Amino acid sequence: MPRIAYFGPQGTFTEQAALRFGAELVPVDTIQLAIASVRKGETEFACVPIENSVEGAVPATLDALVRDEPVVAVAETVLDVRFSVLVRPGTTEIKTIASHPHALAQVREWIADSLPGVTSIATSSTAAAAAAVERGEFDAAVTAPVAVHHYKLDEYATDVLDVADARTRFLLLRRPGSLPEPTGADRTSVVVTTPNRVGVLSELLTELALRGINLTGLESRPTKGKLGEYRFYIDVEGHIAEPRIGDALAALHRHSREIRFLGSFPKADHEPVEARNDEFAAAATWVDAVRKGERG
Numbered sequence: 620m621p622r623i624a625y626f627g628p629q630g631t632f633t634e635q636a637a638l639r640f641g642a643e644l645v646p647v648d649t650i651q652l653a654i655a656s657v658r659k660g661e662t663e664f665a666c667v668p669i670e671n672s673v674e675g676a677v678p679a680t681l682d683a684l685v686r687d688e689p690v691v692a693v694a695e696t697v698l699d700v701r702f703s704v705l706v707r708p709g710t711t712e713i714k715t716i717a718s719h720p721h722a723l724a725q726v727r728e729w730i731a732d733s734l735p736g737v738t739s740i741a742t743s744s745t746a747a748a749a750a751a752v753e754r755g756e757f758d759a760a761v762t763a764p765v766a767v768h769h770y771k772l773d774e775y776a777t778d779v780l781d782v783a784d785a786r787t788r789f790l791l792l793r794r795p796g797s798l799p800e801p802t803g804a805d806r807t808s809v810v811v812t813t814p815n816r817v818g819v820l821s822e823l824l825t826e827l828a829l830r831g832i833n834l835t836g837l838e839s840r841p842t843k844g845k846l847g848e849y850r851f852y853i854d855v856e857g858h859i860a861e862p863r864i865g866d867a868l869a870a871l872h873r874h875s876r877e878i879r880f881l882g883s884f885p886k887a888d889h890e891p892v893e894a895r896n897d898e899f900a901a902a903a904t905w906v907d908a909v910r911k912g913e914r915g
């Protein structure tokens with residue numbers, strides 16, 4: 620049975636996401652360790668959060684994806700997110716509340732309204748906060764609902780959320796190998812570092828637009844070298860096996876100082892992508908025929 624290293628410990632949202640992929644689960648304490656486990660071949664897969672509909676991209680994942688040996692996404696899944704606030708049995712006063720920064724950001728207003736004056740403390744994950752509350756380090760933890768089954772804590776509040784319908788997207792990563800087959804409802808992800816010159820980002824986006832490719836995500840992170848130098852994480856609809864996507868990635872390669880492929884995989888929503896692949900195939904056949912002197 621394949622093994623998935625996931626951003627744990629037990630009881631995180633990431634564990635709930637990883638469970639959907641049906642493999643043996645191995646909890647590790649950080650996103651970096653989950654990805655390192657795949658790079659070292661200790662596990663075949665890693666499951667990590669990539670973006671949340673309220674708080675945006677998960678910087679630790681973006682940064683870990685470009686460090687060291689390449690890893691690629693082969694699947695994604697999206698979870699509805701709502702939180703529980705857990706406390707030790709018998710707790711009467713809450714002075715400190717702990718959680719992952721992305722979780723705290725999604726319940727900021729609830730904390731201000733329901734627990735005015737408490738101090739919020741960032742922990743490595745929601746479940747790590749539950750473990751710390753169990754040890755007596757903090758009074759309350761903002762967690763995934765399942766965490767109550769893993770830690771000796773009680774529910775102080777459930778269904779806690781500032782913004783309704785919050786969702787987090789997770790990636791299943793592994794070392795580069797054969798790609799998932801195109802399904803007609805795929806996403807492709809790359810990260811590029813561009814030379815610092817006028818208009819370069821608009822050139823990249825124009826390459827996509829000219830080929831009718833829908834951009835679904837654009838994030839930037841500093842290269843951690845010179846101030847003002849950025850990497851761009853680009854998500855598009857389509858699969859690298861499709862000529863227009865392959866063509867566009869080749870164009871991005873020409874515009875970039877560095878480019879890393881982060882995967883082509885089925886989208887969690889399974890919404891078909893309007894691809895115009897027939898037009899691209901017909902155009903390629905025509906060029907081929909012209910080159911051979913068979914057509915004018």
Ligand SMILES: O=C(O)C(=O)C[C@]1(C(=O)O)C=C[C@@H](O)C=C1
Pocket residue numbers: 626630631632633634668671677700719721722743744745746763787
């Ligand atoms: O700490 C967890 O439980 C996680 O899986 C991380 C994470 C995130 O990085 O956004 C996942 C989903 C929620 O949005 C809050 C936290």
